[in-house]
Amino acid sequence: MRRAAGLLASAAIVGAVTVACxxxxxxxxxxxxxxxxxxxxxxxxxxxxxxxxxxxxxNALLRQRVGTLKLQAEAFGGAxxxxxxxxxxxxxxxxxxxxxxxxxxxxxxxxxxxxxxADRTCVS
Amino acid sequence: MALSPFRAGPERxxxxxLLIAGVFALSxxxxxxxxxxxxxxxxxxxxxxxxxxxxxxxLNKSIQESAGAIDAVTDIDKARADxxxxxxxxSTLLGAVSDNGPVSQLGIKALDHIRAKLKTLAQExxxxxxxxxxxxxxxxxxxxQTEDATKELDDARAQFASLLQTLQSNEDFxxxxxxxxxxxxxxxxxRRLTQNIRDASNQLNKLIGxxxxxxx
Numbered sequence: 111m112r113r114a115a116g117l118l119a120s121a122a123i124v125g126a127v128t129v130a131c132x133x134x135x136x137x138x139x140x141x142x143x144x145x146x147x148x149x150x151x152x153x154x155x156x157x158x159x160x161x162x163x164x165x166x167x168x169n170a171l172l173r174q175r176v177g178t179l180k181l182q183a184e185a186f187g188g189a190x191x192x193x194x195x196x197x198x199x200x201x202x203x204x205x206x207x208x209x210x211x212x213x214x215x216x217x218x219x220x221x222x223x224x225x226x227x228a229d230r231t232c233v234s
Numbered sequence: 235m236a237l238s239p240f241r242a243g244p245e246r247x248x249x250x251x252l253l254i255a256g257v258f259a260l261s262x263x264x265x266x267x268x269x270x271x272x273x274x275x276x277x278x279x280x281x282x283x284x285x286x287x288x289x290x291x292x293l294n295k296s297i298q299e300s301a302g303a304i305d306a307v308t309d310i311d312k313a314r315a316d317x318x319x320x321x322x323x324x325s326t327l328l329g330a331v332s333d334n335g336p337v338s339q340l341g342i343k344a345l346d347h348i349r350a351k352l353k354t355l356a357q358e359x360x361x362x363x364x365x366x367x368x369x370x371x372x373x374x375x376x377x378x379q380t381e382d383a384t385k386e387l388d389d390a391r392a393q394f395a396s397l398l399q400t401l402q403s404n405e406d407f408x409x410x411x412x413x414x415x416x417x418x419x420x421x422x423x424x425r426r427l428t429q430n431i432r433d434a435s436n437q438l439n440k441l442i443g444x445x446x447x448x449x450x
Contacts (some may be wrong), residue, residue: 201325
């Protein structure tokens with residue numbers, strides 16, 4: 111009985127948090143994979159001006175507002191090196207793989223803007 | 235009497251009697267049978283006509299409904315709207331469990347709290363060793379359970395993400411599949427309509443058949 115009540119309470123809390131934290135505008139997702147995969151990726155990455163939390167197990171899925179974001183890596187002296195741009199579309203996932211062994215890290219899009227490898231914009 | 239080929243007298247009376255008998259014979263063929271069991275051709279025709287007239291509105295209704303049904307099942311925009319709705323639902327769920335989503339953040343905060351508590355307990359001097367060990371055991375149990383829950387969250391995230399990616403990467407293929415399914419539904423509707431028209435046609439043939447005069 112107490113277990114069921116606990117489960118119900120948990121579900122209610124999660125539901126309330128989900129509703130409360132639902133963003134008002136359109137959102138999409140950015141999937142970042144790092145190679146080689148490590149328990150925690152040490153490279154400091156930024157989406158626009160937001161510093162990302164360390165990526166666990168080489169994979170992170172982040173909810174973002176629709177639009178074009180700039181993916182950057184922290185270089186020597188705290189400067190930011192641009193890696194690529196990521197186009198976020200509503201209810202879609204844009205995937206990007208970052209090779210963290212290279213300096214600066216290199217960005218590989220799953221799909222590029224105009225289909226060419228020279229394009230530095232990742233799309234969904 | 236130039237108009238009559240017969241002479242007046244017994245011959246003329248015989249012809250009149252024969253004509254009257256002929257009229258009675260013909261009318262009895264068209265009129266309802268006196269025995270009450272066999273409907274006359276007039277009765278049969280009336281019944282067939284009545285049946286056909288009854289079936290015409292049904293057929294018209296059936297044709298109109300079928301046309302509407304075909305319009306509905308071949309409405310690609312509606313099908314795409316269904317996919318968009320499904321994508322939105324999956325996206326909402328994914329939003330909750332994404333790495334920067336509210337549920338994941340709750341898990342991270344809970345684990346941070348447990349780790350901080352364990353660190354504090356390790357240096358705690360207020361309790362006897364067995365009490366401290368008991369508390370540490372309790373927090374370690376909570377840590378394992380929270381980590382398990384977080385792992386389940388990771389699995390859910392991977393599943394929702396995979397589903398959303400499947401929806402978007404196979405969008406064109408799904409569109410085609412939907413069109414195939416809709417075409418199959420449209421075919422069913424056409425088959426039903428064809429059957430209805432065939433039934434009406436059979437009734438019409440019966441009606442036409444009943445119009446033929448006896449002996450034709």
